[in-house]
């Protein structure tokens with residue numbers, strides 16, 4: 001049977017479209033997923049794109065349900081929708097009704113809306129609650145070749161599995177609830193090739209911070225990034241999630257890593273992943289998703305992972321990362337007037353001066369958490385440095401990304417390591433990443449954070465954020481100042 | 491959604507580039523069960539607008555008497571980056587803005603804005619500079635945004651802007667894109683059966 005005839009025989013589902021050669025041209029991973037989910041596309045209209053998995057979170061979904069009710073519409077595919085409570089939840093005592101009435105109302109609305117629509121909610125008594133971008137992968141809900149959306153910009157995280165995943169707004173949530181589809185237009189393709197072996201003391205977080213410094217925070221607008229190269233292949237799924245998570249910080253629509261044995265190993269035996277023969281068949285389909293030889297990208301960027309150093313941001317956007325051994329850059333050296341003005345504003349907010357070393361800069365708070373770096377391997381890395389030592393910062397919050405992560409840490413005794421070092425061991429949630437739940441950095445304080453955004457006020461009004469890896473965060477906690485983790489790992 | 495065709499208004503200049511949505515609507519104002527315009531009006535650019543004790547910062551353009559009543563925001567490149575919170579365009583609309591002019595927008599902001607009838611107007615850098623200079627000289631300058639003609643006009647200048655034909659039709663005719671999706675419910679069901 002020729003390839004084309006075979007494609008016709010199996011229909012136009014995801015499997016057929018993922019086969020190389022169907023359609024007769026070399027395609028990227030992104031093109032294959034897009035083609036397989038395009039319901040229709042009329043001239044002069046955006047494409048109607050089918051959504052396989054829709055994640056709902058507490059902070060953005062309630063107005064969408066109000067919108068549905070106003071129009072008298074119902075949820076088309078509740079079984080393709082899951083809900084979690086992560087943004088607003090207290091991390092000290094999540095089971096107690098939240099002291100803030102609005103927060104309480106938001107959490108109750110999430111419960112009522114899920115119940116009313118027949119949507120599965122991973123509530124705090126489920127044993128599986130956590131940050132949406134942590135729980136969907138660990139439950140095996142995130143799978144290669146899928147389209148995944150959520151009213152949350154860090155939905156890009158799921159691209160680590162070779163799923164096309166991106167953030168949408170509340171109006172789009174309403175549309176997806178009603179029709180399981182989105183209106184979208186095709187993005188350009190950006191190849192980010194990362195080769196070489198990561199040096200000791202460096203992690204996926206340092207890779208993405210270095211890439212953001214290279215691309216800038218609008219360097220990938222209009223693009224979907226596919227991460228390729230030996231350094232990407234060598235990353236664990238958790239590292240790949242960190243990479244894809246911060247893809248949005250370059251302005252990209254989504255980030256992707258082609259699924260491989262690392263992906264399949266991670267997925268095997270996850271609760272919602274296919275099992276037995278179905279799993280083997282899925283692996284055949286998933287393998288075929290990889291970008292064909294000769295497929296074209298619109299843009300390319302290259303990074304040598306072996307030359308990296310631990311990275312830290314000095315400014316108020318995630319593109320301001322520099323090696324931790326560097327000095328605060330001089331705004332006058334930046335290319336355009338707009339960039340110079342932003343840099344000056346950032347330095348004033350951070351109260352830093354050009355030319356001063358970053359190493360040794362005072363740190364008040366350390367936050368180890370968020371959908372970027374609150375998975376088991378992240379917490380293990382930090383615990384390895386903290387074991388048997390005491391932190392020198394005012395406080396360090398350790399907030400696991402999910403109840404599963406929390407249990408796994410406790411089974412390994414990591415929580416004891418954190419507590420003995422003087423850290424606070426919290427219940428899962430977004431916590432100090434966005435300071436929506438009461439976990440805040442005080443005005444003027446410096447926080448080394450493993451999260452993804454250092455914007456003004458992000459971790460609380462007047463809070464000053466240094467973004468870094470879990471290793472750099474732990475080393476800085478031990479020193480009470482910005483610290484090179486290589487001094488502690490050697 | 492009301493139809494948005496052409497209108498004339500004055501401009502609030504906020505020329506910084508890369509203004510992110512945590513600045514447009516700080517996180518602590520996000521918690522709401524449904525769209526809450528009073529809260530959104532207070533939230534807009536809150537930490538740039540007010541000191542920690544709540545007093546207005548006199549130098550911030552939104553607090554200047556000459557910019558009261560502005561309906562057009564003129565801002566720097568990559569506006570609305572970072573978070574995809576739809577509360578950013580909601581807060582601008584609640585505060586009376588109908589269009590944002592910039593040289594570029596973050597993607598989710600752009601799409602959220604269009605979904606709510608807030609017009610993202612992308613102009614060339616030269617035009618943005620010319621308009622900023624004109625508004626700086628004459629803060630009450632009247633600026634017309636003409637969506638059918640895809641043009642911004644002011645005394646002494648004009649600039650064209652791109653918009654995809656679907657978004658334009660939706661805005662001009664007051665169509666809701668959800669109706670387009672619902673119209674295709676049959677095609678969506680057929681698609682579901684092939685999978």
Ligand code: SF4
Nearest residue numbers: 154370371430433434
């Ligand atoms: S951890 Fe932070 S970035 Fe991630 S979903 Fe929560 S608030 Fe958003």
